[in-house]
Amino acid sequence: MFDFLIQGFGVALTPLNLGLAFLGALLGTLFGALPGIGPINGIAILMPLAYTLGLPAESALILLAGIYTGSEYGGRMSSILLNVPGDAGAVMTTLDGHPLAKKGLAGPALGLSAVSSFIGATIAIIGLTLFAPLLAIVAVKFGPAEFFGLMIFAFASMSAMMGKDPIKTLIGAVLGVLISTVGVDSGTGVLRFTFDMPELYDGIDFVVMIIGLFAVSEILLMLEHAFRHDQDGEMAPIGRVMVKMSEVLYCKWAILRSSVIGFVIGVLPGTGASVASAVAYTTEKRISDRDNTFGTGDMRGLAAPEAANNASAAGSFVPMLTLGIPGSGTTAILLGALMLYNINPGPMMFREQPVVVGGLIASLYIGNVMLLLLNLPLAGVFARVLQVPRWLLVPSVAILAFVGVYQLHSDLMAIYLMLVIGVFGYLLRKFGFSLAPVVLGFVLGGLMEENLRRALSISGGDVGILFQSNLSIGLWIAAALVVLVPMFAGKLKAKFLPAARPS
Amino acid sequence: MSKFNDRVFGLVMLVIAVAYYYGATQFPVPFGGSEAVGPETFPKLLAVILAICSLYMIVKPDPDNHWPVARTFLELGIAVVVLIAYALLLEPLGFILSTMLAVGTLCWRMGARPVKAYLTGLISGVVVFVLFTYGLELPLPLGLLEIH
Numbered sequence: 339m340f341d342f343l344i345q346g347f348g349v350a351l352t353p354l355n356l357g358l359a360f361l362g363a364l365l366g367t368l369f370g371a372l373p374g375i376g377p378i379n380g381i382a383i384l385m386p387l388a389y390t391l392g393l394p395a396e397s398a399l400i401l402l403a404g405i406y407t408g409s410e411y412g413g414r415m416s417s418i419l420l421n422v423p424g425d426a427g428a429v430m431t432t433l434d435g436h437p438l439a440k441k442g443l444a445g446p447a448l449g450l451s452a453v454s455s456f457i458g459a460t461i462a463i464i465g466l467t468l469f470a471p472l473l474a475i476v477a478v479k480f481g482p483a484e485f486f487g488l489m490i491f492a493f494a495s496m497s498a499m500m501g502k503d504p505i506k507t508l509i510g511a512v513l514g515v516l517i518s519t520v521g522v523d524s525g526t527g528v529l530r531f532t533f534d535m536p537e538l539y540d541g542i543d544f545v546v547m548i549i550g551l552f553a554v555s556e557i558l559l560m561l562e563h564a565f566r567h568d569q570d571g572e573m574a575p576i577g578r579v580m581v582k583m584s585e586v587l588y589c590k591w592a593i594l595r596s597s598v599i600g601f602v603i604g605v606l607p608g609t610g611a612s613v614a615s616a617v618a619y620t621t622e623k624r625i626s627d628r629d630n631t632f633g634t635g636d637m638r639g640l641a642a643p644e645a646a647n648n649a650s651a652a653g654s655f656v657p658m659l660t661l662g663i664p665g666s667g668t669t670a671i672l673l674g675a676l677m678l679y680n681i682n683p684g685p686m687m688f689r690e691q692p693v694v695v696g697g698l699i700a701s702l703y704i705g706n707v708m709l710l711l712l713n714l715p716l717a718g719v720f721a722r723v724l725q726v727p728r729w730l731l732v733p734s735v736a737i738l739a740f741v742g743v744y745q746l747h748s749d750l751m752a753i754y755l756m757l758v759i760g761v762f763g764y765l766l767r768k769f770g771f772s773l774a775p776v777v778l779g780f781v782l783g784g785l786m787e788e789n790l791r792r793a794l795s796i797s798g799g800d801v802g803i804l805f806q807s808n809l810s811i812g813l814w815i816a817a818a819l820v821v822l823v824p825m826f827a828g829k830l831k832a833k834f835l836p837a838a839r840p841s
Numbered sequence: 842m843s844k845f846n847d848r849v850f851g852l853v854m855l856v857i858a859v860a861y862y863y864g865a866t867q868f869p870v871p872f873g874g875s876e877a878v879g880p881e882t883f884p885k886l887l888a889v890i891l892a893i894c895s896l897y898m899i900v901k902p903d904p905d906n907h908w909p910v911a912r913t914f915l916e917l918g919i920a921v922v923v924l925i926a927y928a929l930l931l932e933p934l935g936f937i938l939s940t941m942l943a944v945g946t947l948c949w950r951m952g953a954r955p956v957k958a959y960l961t962g963l964i965s966g967v968v969v970f971v972l973f974t975y976g977l978e979l980p981l982p983l984g985l986l987e988i989h
Contacts, residue, residue, distance in 0.1 A: 729951035
């Protein structure tokens with residue numbers, strides 16, 4: 339049953355792939371540390387490069403996955419040292435991380451977060467190794483109706499978990515699906531929403547979409563902040579980076595609990611690191627904050643979100659590799675990258691692409707060890723990238739975005755489209771939308787329509803087929819529950835705990 | 842706090858939903874006759890969901906976000922123009938020169954001194970060019986600098 343892993347280590351240990359895993363870990367930590375770049379932008383910028391360089395699918399995925407897991411490590415730097423989260427998953431890290439730095443414990447805080455990240459990721463990767471093959475066996479039985487139900491569940495769990503505003507999440511997802519319908523309809527060959535522009539016949543290119551939506555909108559957002567003259571806080575001195583064994587042991591339950599929470603939330607389709615770290619932090623606060631020390635620099639309050647966001651990164655590979663449904667915004671992009679290689683993600687991947695799946699999982703083990711070795715001694719070096727001035731950062735992202743799209747298309751139309759999508763993404767963010775649902779919708783839109791179409795052509799147009807098998811009924815009920823339960827739970831809480839702190 | 846933003850946004854989304862629905866009704870009938878799910882079925886479904894969501898946004902809007910002041914908007918506009926110009930000049934001027942101009946202008950607008958800004962642009966242009974053309978063997982256009 340674990341043949342794929344042995345085969346995978348064979349793939350991951352080749353010099354090229356080891357080198358790429360290291361490069362991914364290094365760049366990922368840097369991207370995570372740089373304010374505003376984060377995993378999605380890092381992957382968006384490097385994806386076209388990996389593709390045009392002609393890397394084989396498993397090598398490209400190893401590089402990109404390394405960036406993903408690495409940036410979950412890097413995100414803590416600016417959270418702890420500057421009180422500015424490097425990316426969305428690192429927001430909770432500021433709560434206790436920065437107070438620790440203010441107490442003069444910045445070094446141990448960095449060390450502890452690296453160790454918790456390592457443990458969280460390790461537990462989740464083991465979980466991935468054990469559960470993914472089992473889930474893949476079950477998922478082979480999924481028909482089109484079940485897949486359609488599963489995608490509804492993915493969107494439902496995303497709108498319930500992400501952000502404060504489920505409607506905006508839903509609109510974002512629908513907009514993503516809307517954009518995915520541009521181009522030739524795969525079922526009938528009819529041209530849809532192409533406005534008679536031949537460039538749009540093949541649909542909107544994935545790389546153009548991602549770089550526009552994330553990198554370009556990030557450039558505009560960073561520009562706006564630069565002109566508002568936002569001042570970054572003073573950087574705390576780092577001091578000793580090695581964390582003491584006693585400090586890790588003090589946090590052991592926080593780390594273990596949060597790793598499990600992070601893994602489970604990562605596995606849920608559509609929810610990623612930001613949700614996982616938030617849930618882990620609040621759970622840990624509820625369980626062990628007896629003396630009200632959370633938020634004032636409690637080591638456990640730092641260890642919990644750090645373990646959870648790394649665990650969720652590994653966990654979000656489970657639905658991606660077994661069902662073809664991404665577990666987070668970032669895995670949605672990795673999924674798109676696989677599609678560039680004409681690999682159809684889904685339950686058959688374990689059987690048809692053991693090299694890709696096994697190589698990826700094995701490289702996660704290797705990359706995680708590399709990340710710990712990089713991040714413990716070199717925390718001080720990485721912290722220096724925080725001092726990169728903004729006026730240098732924005733143009734660098736701009737060049738990389740341009741070169742990436744230009745290399746892939748050598749076509750001005752693609753670049754214009756990227757800019758238009760970038761302005762659109764910027765506006766969405768200003769209106770309080772998060773972009774992960776848009777990508778998820780964009781990636782899943784085609785699959786969703788295809789499965790709906792196949793299901794209805796089996797039944798001859800009878801919508802009842804969507805609710806026929808027990809599995810699909812279960813998925814619909816689960817989808818309804820994830821949306822409704824938090825809604826009512828919130829109402830009940832507001833009723834009985836009127837003094838609860840506003841969130 | 843005013844709740845103007847979300848209402849306007851909801852209205853725009855509603856217009857998009859209606860236009861999208863109308864667009865879907867205009868598809869030609871696919872070759873081989875219509876099936877249970879034609880090319881228009883799924884888009885129509887999406888348009889209805891989007892319309893419902895945008896109505897909700899109009900009825901129950903969130904408080905407004907912090908919007909940049911007019912001057913910042915001007916700077917953002919400049920940045921977008923710079924990026925468009927970058928794309929236009931990439932081939933005629935070549936990668937190094939167009940990067941120098943685009944990156945230089947962006948750095949300058951973001952607060953670096955002009956000489957430093959354009960020097961940064963030149964250096965980053967050369968570095969990326971060398972890295973891509975020789976390191977990764979992905980050639981970028983040389984443009985004006987090409988030796989005839």
